[in-house]
Amino acid sequence: MSSSQAPQKLPSVDIGAHHALCEMNFHRLLTLMPNWQEGCQQWNFTLGDRHVHEVKLKVVDAAPYTTTVEVVQHLVGIKPPKLVVRLYHDANMAEIISWDRHRNWKPQYTYPNPQMYAPDEKLELNRFLGDWLEFCHSQGYAPAYNCEKVLVKRK
Numbered sequence: 001m002s003s004s005q006a007p008q009k010l011p012s013v014d015i016g017a018h019h020a021l022c023e024m025n026f027h028r029l030l031t032l033m034p035n036w037q038e039g040c041q042q043w044n045f046t047l048g049d050r051h052v053h054e055v056k057l058k059v060v061d062a063a064p065y066t067t068t069v070e071v072v073q074h075l076v077g078i079k080p081p082k083l084v085v086r087l088y089h090d091a092n093m094a095e096i097i098s099w100d101r102h103r104n105w106k107p108q109y110t111y112p113n114p115q116m117y118a119p120d121e122k123l124e125l126n127r128f129l130g131d132w133l134e135f136c137h138s139q140g141y142a143p144a145y146n147c148e149k150v151l152v153k154r155k
């Protein structure tokens with residue numbers, strides 16, 4: 001960088017919007033995990049018109065205030081992406097903590113960067129999670145009776 005160029009300014013992060021997204025993802029994910037409070041540890045379902053996408057959700061760690069869930073979507077002939085999502089029960093939030101071998105994202109990055117992460121990579125990953133969970137719901141996997149089991153606390 002030459003001395004005449006100003007350092008690149010980081011994008012601003014809308015913390016309130018990010019928290020709202022993580023709260024929605026918490027409730028979206030719980031509707032796909034019926035009976036998790038009763039000790040159920042794994043869920044399998046298929047998506048798509050021909051049911052070619054098999055999804056597996058598995059609890060990999062449970063603590064008093066957090067639950068860590070591995071999310072894998074299989075499609076014949078393609079290596080499945082693996083997401084690890086942490087549910088924060090005290091805050092009613094969920095966020096991706098790992099995507100394949102990537103983890104521990106900063107809230108913002110300068111661009112370009114060595115990893116080629118988006119300037120708001122962490123937010124984008126959680127948006128992807130929200131879109132993917134909405135897709136699961138649109139395919140009819142989360143019936144209304146599952147949704148009714150989730151208690152939404154008003155702050």
